[in-house]
Amino acid sequence: MGKIIIAGIGPGSKEDITPAVLEAVQQADCIVGYKYYFQFVEPYVREGCECIDTGMKKERERAEQAFLLAEKGKNVVVISSGDAGLYGMAPLIYEMCKERQSYIEIETLPGISAFQKAASLLGAPIGHDMCIISLSDLMTPWEVIERRIKAAADGDFVTAIYNPKSHGRYWQLYRLIELFLKVRSADTPVGYVRQ
Numbered sequence: 001m002g003k004i005i006i007a008g009i010g011p012g013s014k015e016d017i018t019p020a021v022l023e024a025v026q027q028a029d030c031i032v033g034y035k036y037y038f039q040f041v042e043p044y045v046r047e048g049c050e051c052i053d054t055g056m057k058k059e060r061e062r063a064e065q066a067f068l069l070a071e072k073g074k075n076v077v078v079i080s081s082g083d084a085g086l087y088g089m090a091p092l093i094y095e096m097c098k099e100r101q102s103y104i105e106i107e108t109l110p111g112i113s114a115f116q117k118a119a120s121l122l123g124a125p126i127g128h129d130m131c132i133i134s135l136s137d138l139m140t141p142w143e144v145i146e147r148r149i150k151a152a153a154d155g156d157f158v159t160a161i162y163n164p165k166s167h168g169r170y171w172q173l174y175r176l177i178e179l180f181l182k183v184r185s186a187d188t189p190v191g192y193v194r195q
Helices: 019-027 035-044 059-071 090-100 114-122 142-154 171-181
Strands: 003-008 030-034 050-054 075-080 105-109 130-134 158-162
Touching: 003 019, 003 059, 003 090, 019 035, 019 075, 019 105, 030 035, 030 059, 035 050, 035 075, 050 059, 059 075, 059 090, 090 105, 114 158, 130 142, 142 171, 158 171
Parallel strands: 003 075, 003 105, 030 050, 030 075, 130 158
Antiparallel strands: none
């Protein structure tokens, strides 16, 4: 029986990919991931490794593909940007393992998350208690997200925001700002890091 390794490839530069992830990629029989992420691991993929890329919002299909390959005895690496456990593929694969009542061995290799990289570029804003909130309501109802925003603001947490805006989702960031300004000073520092 094969194995699934869920690997966080970091925030987008080869310097930020951990040696453990590079080793897993180099030893993989198959790599499954969102097509955009393959550019970061391509130089490390060994000859003969099957690379299966999918489009955006195809996480469930990627996870199913990984199980099918591992059930055929393949050593499968599923790549996720940042850390695979933070808004990445790890939670979905563990859930699917339970749903399928699978005995496939699963290992998660951590990666440097985008919030960590962003913080390093901004100085040291996460040197104490902090939280991370995604504004994407694709898998979490907005009411739950808003409750979390209020708790973060009330708790005076340094707050990292993922998925602040998209083409179809624009008002949520303005709502977050509105909620924070009810309890936080308007001169609270804000950092914006992209790519």
